[in-house]
Amino acid sequence: MEASQFKSNQYVKFCPGCGDHAICMALQKAMAQVGIPTHQTVVISGIGCSSRMPHYLNTYGFNTIHGRGGAIATGVKTSHPELSVWQMTGDGDCLAIGGNHFIHELRRNVDLNICLFNNRIYGLTKGQYSPTSPKGFVSKSSPFGTVERPFIPAELVFGARGTFFARTLDVDMPTTVDCMVQGHQHKGASVIECLVNCVIFNNGTHNWIADREMRAEHSIVLKHGEKMIFGKEKDKGLALDYSQGLIPRLIVVSADDERVLVHDATQKDSTLHRMLAMMGDEGDTTLPIALGVIRNVEEESYDIAVNQQINQVRKQSKATTFDQLTATLEQWDI
Amino acid sequence: MQKQHVVIRFCGDSGDGMQLTGTMFASLSAILGNEISTLPDFPAEIRAPQGTLGGVSGFQVQLGTGIYTPGDQADVIVAMNAAALKVCALGSKFSQAGAKWEERESMFKRDAVIIVDIDSLSAKDLEKALFQTDNPFAELGLPETVQVIPVALTQLTKEALKDMGLDNKAILKSRNMFALGLVCWLFNRPVDKAVAFLENKFQKKPQLIAPNVKVLTDGYNYGNNLALNIQTMNVEKSHELPKGTYTSIAGNKATAWGLIAAAEKCGKRLFLGSYPITPATDIMHELAARKDMGVMVVQAEDEIAGVCTAIGAAFAGDLAATSTSGPGLSLKGEAIGLAVMAELPLVVIDVQRGGPSTGLPTKTEQTDLMQAIYGRNGECPAVVIAASSSANCFDYAYQAAKIALENMTPVILLTDTYLANGTGLWRIPQLSELPAIKPQSVPEECKGNYNPSLRDERGVRYWAFPGMEGYEHRNIGLERDANRGTISTNPENHQRMVLTRQAKIEQVANHIPLLEVQGNADSDTLLIGWGSTEGHLHAAANELGCALVHFNYINPLPKNTTEVLQKYKRLIVCELNSGQFAAYLRSKIAGIHLEQYNEMTAQPFAVDRIVNFVKHTL
Numbered sequence: 001m002e003a004s005q006f007k008s009n010q011y012v013k014f015c016p017g018c019g020d021h022a023i024c025m026a027l028q029k030a031m032a033q034v035g036i037p038t039h040q041t042v043v044i045s046g047i048g049c050s051s052r053m054p055h056y057l058n059t060y061g062f063n064t065i066h067g068r069g070g071a072i073a074t075g076v077k078t079s080h081p082e083l084s085v086w087q088m089t090g091d092g093d094c095l096a097i098g099g100n101h102f103i104h105e106l107r108r109n110v111d112l113n114i115c116l117f118n119n120r121i122y123g124l125t126k127g128q129y130s131p132t133s134p135k136g137f138v139s140k141s142s143p144f145g146t147v148e149r150p151f152i153p154a155e156l157v158f159g160a161r162g163t164f165f166a167r168t169l170d171v172d173m174p175t176t177v178d179c180m181v182q183g184h185q186h187k188g189a190s191v192i193e194c195l196v197n198c199v200i201f202n203n204g205t206h207n208w209i210a211d212r213e214m215r216a217e218h219s220i221v222l223k224h225g226e227k228m229i230f231g232k233e234k235d236k237g238l239a240l241d242y243s244q245g246l247i248p249r250l251i252v253v254s255a256d257d258e259r260v261l262v263h264d265a266t267q268k269d270s271t272l273h274r275m276l277a278m279m280g281d282e283g284d285t286t287l288p289i290a291l292g293v294i295r296n297v298e299e300e301s302y303d304i305a306v307n308q309q310i311n312q313v314r315k316q317s318k319a320t321t322f323d324q325l326t327a328t329l330e331q332w333d334i
Numbered sequence: 335m336q337k338q339h340v341v342i343r344f345c346g347d348s349g350d351g352m353q354l355t356g357t358m359f360a361s362l363s364a365i366l367g368n369e370i371s372t373l374p375d376f377p378a379e380i381r382a383p384q385g386t387l388g389g390v391s392g393f394q395v396q397l398g399t400g401i402y403t404p405g406d407q408a409d410v411i412v413a414m415n416a417a418a419l420k421v422c423a424l425g426s427k428f429s430q431a432g433a434k435w436e437e438r439e440s441m442f443k444r445d446a447v448i449i450v451d452i453d454s455l456s457a458k459d460l461e462k463a464l465f466q467t468d469n470p471f472a473e474l475g476l477p478e479t480v481q482v483i484p485v486a487l488t489q490l491t492k493e494a495l496k497d498m499g500l501d502n503k504a505i506l507k508s509r510n511m512f513a514l515g516l517v518c519w520l521f522n523r524p525v526d527k528a529v530a531f532l533e534n535k536f537q538k539k540p541q542l543i544a545p546n547v548k549v550l551t552d553g554y555n556y557g558n559n560l561a562l563n564i565q566t567m568n569v570e571k572s573h574e575l576p577k578g579t580y581t582s583i584a585g586n587k588a589t590a591w592g593l594i595a596a597a598e599k600c601g602k603r604l605f606l607g608s609y610p611i612t613p614a615t616d617i618m619h620e621l622a623a624r625k626d627m628g629v630m631v632v633q634a635e636d637e638i639a640g641v642c643t644a645i646g647a648a649f650a651g652d653l654a655a656t657s658t659s660g661p662g663l664s665l666k667g668e669a670i671g672l673a674v675m676a677e678l679p680l681v682v683i684d685v686q687r688g689g690p691s692t693g694l695p696t697k698t699e700q701t702d703l704m705q706a707i708y709g710r711n712g713e714c715p716a717v718v719i720a721a722s723s724s725a726n727c728f729d730y731a732y733q734a735a736k737i738a739l740e741n742m743t744p745v746i747l748l749t750d751t752y753l754a755n756g757t758g759l760w761r762i763p764q765l766s767e768l769p770a771i772k773p774q775s776v777p778e779e780c781k782g783n784y785n786p787s788l789r790d791e792r793g794v795r796y797w798a799f800p801g802m803e804g805y806e807h808r809n810i811g812l813e814r815d816a817n818r819g820t821i822s823t824n825p826e827n828h829q830r831m832v833l834t835r836q837a838k839i840e841q842v843a844n845h846i847p848l849l850e851v852q853g854n855a856d857s858d859t860l861l862i863g864w865g866s867t868e869g870h871l872h873a874a875a876n877e878l879g880c881a882l883v884h885f886n887y888i889n890p891l892p893k894n895t896t897e898v899l900q901k902y903k904r905l906i907v908c909e910l911n912s913g914q915f916a917a918y919l920r921s922k923i924a925g926i927h928l929e930q931y932n933e934m935t936a937q938p939f940a941v942d943r944i945v946n947f948v949k950h951t952l
Contacts, residue, residue, distance in 0.1 A: 008808070010820065037803070038806050039800065039801060039802060039803040039804065039805070039806055040800065040801060041800075042650070042800045044646070047811075054808050055808050055820075055821070058806055059806055060799070060800040060806055060807065060808075061807070061808035061809070062649055062676070062808070062809045062810075063808060063809070063810045063811065063812065064642075064645075064672055064676075064811055065668055065669060065671075065672050065811050068638060068639075068642045068669060068672075071607075071634065071635075071638065071639035071642030071643050071646070072642045072643070072645055072646040072649070073646060074632065074639070074642075074643050074646060075605070075607060075632070075642065075643035075644060075645060075646020075647040075648075075649075075650070075654070076646040076647065076649060076650045076800070077646075078630065078632055078643070078646075078647070079603065079605050079630060079646070079647040079650050079652050079654075080650045080651070080800065080801065082801070083650065083800050083801065100635050100636055100639070101635065101638075101639055101642075103635075104634075104635040104639070306630060306632075307630075309625060310625045310628060310629075310630060313625035313626055314625065314626055314628060317626035319626055320626055320627065320628070321598060321627075321765070322591075322594060322595045322598045322627070322765045323764055323765050325591075325594070325624075325626070325627060326581075326591075326762045326763075329581045329762065330361065330365075330534065330581060330582075331579050331580060331581045331762060332364070332365045332579070332580055332581075333577075333578070333579050333580070334367060334572065334575050334577060334578060334579075334580050
């Protein structure tokens with residue numbers, strides 16, 4: 001299919017220069033690559049800049065209420081597992097007001113493709129700090145800087161027993177499309193954290209890696225089965241250092257060092273995935289920020305399990321219609 | 335002794351099996367042709383300390399002919415311990431030191447028969463129930479007209495089971511069957527019917543059949559042989575019920591089954607998104623067990639997710655429902671607004687309980703009416719209906735589904751603790767005799783140019799859902815353009831859409847039954863009620879010789895409401911709240927003068943109190 005088939009007739013109203021434009025195009029490309037027809041594709045969103053996305057996609061869409069997209073998407077996918085269901089959400093919609101639904105859609109492992117647009121700010125309400133804003137962040141609602149610790153979305157995903165986590169960057173179209181396609185292929189809840197720039201209220205928040213010059217040195221795109229190598233000259237690698245006591249830590253070594261790790265996204269134990277996803281936490285600049293599919297583990301998805309159980313019970317039941325059901329009651333004639 | 339109707343209350347410790355005993359006796363009576371109405375009354379605590387006043391669990395049933403309520407006060411009491419005796423005698427004053435029996439507080443009548451286990455009136459038992467003396471009967475000041483039948487229930491049960499090889503705990507648990515046997519004797523119930531019932535009940539635990547049957551039979555024979563100085567009673571069979579096949583059903587189960595029937599009737603899958611909350615949870619339990627009927631239940635992470643998963647399923651084309659109680663309805667408010675705005679079919683069941691806040695979770699009240707009608711942001715009309723008996727919860731759940739699917743709107747169905755946990759006789763319908771349900775669809779010519787603002791001549795928007803090729807569209811909780819279906823902030827468009835949504839709800843009145851006057855239509859006085867109080871109001875109207883109108887359809891009101899109400903001089907709205915329906919009627923019928931009878935005790939009405947009010951207030 002062509003990306004143009006997934007483009008709606010609506011004028012795209014993201015601010016000029018907003019990272020969401022790129023994500024929108026990446027989505028259309030990814031959906032075309034996935035190839036599920038538009039009438040079998042559903043895009044659910046909550047409220048926020050990210051949640052405008054369904055309007056720009058020529059599929060079935062539902063722009064719902066703040067924070068509840070995850071629960072509504074769970075209802076769509078569980079009742080109709082044959083549909084391809086995507087959830088568009090942001091750091092406020094997903095991690096603040098919708099936090100409960102987020103952790104439970106992950107825990108249940110509902111087969112949803114969740115695009116989490118992380119610009120570390122509330123944009124649509126015009127510039128308040130969000131659950132991912134760094135500590136000390138100055139905004140309209142934190143004029144003296146926040147005193148709150150932020151969420152690292154990946155850490156939350158692993159804590160909620162998430163089975164798929166990818167991270168991508170608005171300006172890196174190929175990685176974004178690839179993460180979305182892999183997220184679709186994964187059966188279960190797939191979180192694709194898209195680091196996007198809010199040009200109006202939080203411009204340059206991801207510059208550390210978004211800047212074209214610095215990206216290769218400051219980030220690593222992880223690929224399952226491949227060595228963890230990065231740098232402009234592909235001269236650096238990631239390895240585990242066991243010299244600091246009980247808990248190993250990631251270190252940068254030369255690319256030809258035999259200790260360079262090979263990425264295994266399918267490893268059930270999330271310890272190393274977490275360490276990789278946490279690189280760059282709290283402004284640590286010694287390690288690159290991880291992009292790409294960091295975790296991709298197969299486990300039974302909720303929607304399939306629910307439907308299988310119903311089918312099994314129905315097969316074994318003698319009464320499967322209302323009249324047969326009432327016949328099983330203790331009853332008498334008057 | 336021949337009786338038209340009789341009220342029996344089984345009362346004991348939470349662990350004494352009173353609910354089971356009561357349910358069995360009620361079903362047994364129904365099988366023998368009586369009408370029944372039951373009221374379980376269990377303590378809020380899961381397990382209060384044994385033998386204490388806080389742990390008393392009761393089950394009341396009225397049987398006979400012309401039965402509309404579980405009865406105000408009991409003719410027969412079965413008290414399994416000292417605490418139960420005290421609670422029954424003193425009613426709401428049971429915790430007051432030195433309180434004496436008073437007719438208006440007591441749970442039994444002045445001439446009641448009380449069967450009491452004397453083995454459970456030891457010094458220790460009396461102390462737990464906070465008696466001061468060793469003579470509980472004298473201390474309670476029971477009138478001489480009350481007949482006490484002291485029975486050594488514990489001892490007799492032990493003897494009955496001595497050769498059965500059961501441990502002491504199991505033996506004590508069977509005391510309720512001895513009491514049931516005795517009550518069967520008192521009401522001339524053939525014991526073999528009860529035995530058959532037990533055999534059915536314990537199908538999956540056959541080792542329990544023999545001991546229970548033995549105790550039951552011994553209880554029956556004990557009554558028979560003892561030649562107690564008491565007359566057995568014959569209760570008249572019903573001569574009011576239409577012919578048919580009947581069962582006894584609780585309101586929550588009837589509600590669940592109404593949805594199951596509706597789903598099958600219209601060929602949709604039933605989806606329930608719900609979160610546990612007293613007293614609504616049994617609806618979820620019942621539907622979760624009905625996977626054989628293809629029902630899908632998601633036990634959500636919270637009330638909001640309960641309604642939101644349902645909205646998701648409705649968006650995807652299912653018959654979707656959510657069940658809750660008052661606090662949950664508050665939490666669901668915003669999402670119900672979304673369903674109003676997106677014009678999706680949705681059934682919201684609110685089993686009302688005492689409020690506000692956590693309130694009285696196990697008690698009954700009609701205090702969510704205003705919340706159901708108005709409790710959302712913006713101009714947000716939804717259909718509101720109310721069931722009025724445990725059995726007709728089935729019909730109104732079915733109607734809720736029908737109205738939602740045919741009119742693309744949320745429908746809020748109000749029931750309450752009293753209906754939900756109480757049971758009544760239900761004539762079992764065949765699916766074929768239930769009214770047809772035609773879910774809104776979309777005409778073929780909309781293919782390729784469909785949008786969610788397109789409506790039929792009734793003003794009901796067409797329903798297209800994922801999977802349908804050529805009808806892809808974006809639905810929204812934002813205001814949408816009346817023609818194009820896309821986001822709109824245009825002022826005239828908003829006004830037009832507000833009126834469109836209102837008109838869509840109002841036209842539902844074309845499809846609901848007209849209000850009917852019950853009782854003596856020629857009286858000057860009209861009682862007005864809604865929801866679960868119909869039985870009490872019907873009985874009160876009969877006693878007063880006045881008229882009654884009872885509302886099941888609240889928003890919109892039946893079309894002849896004003897016309898009917900204006901025929902009467904004296905209009906009295908009776909509600910278990912401070913006057914919500916009265917206020918609503920006043921807002922709908924300009925200048926109408928309404929009197930109010932309101933109770934806020936979180937208990938069902940008593941017929942006597944309504945009668946007294948109407949007689950003595952003018």
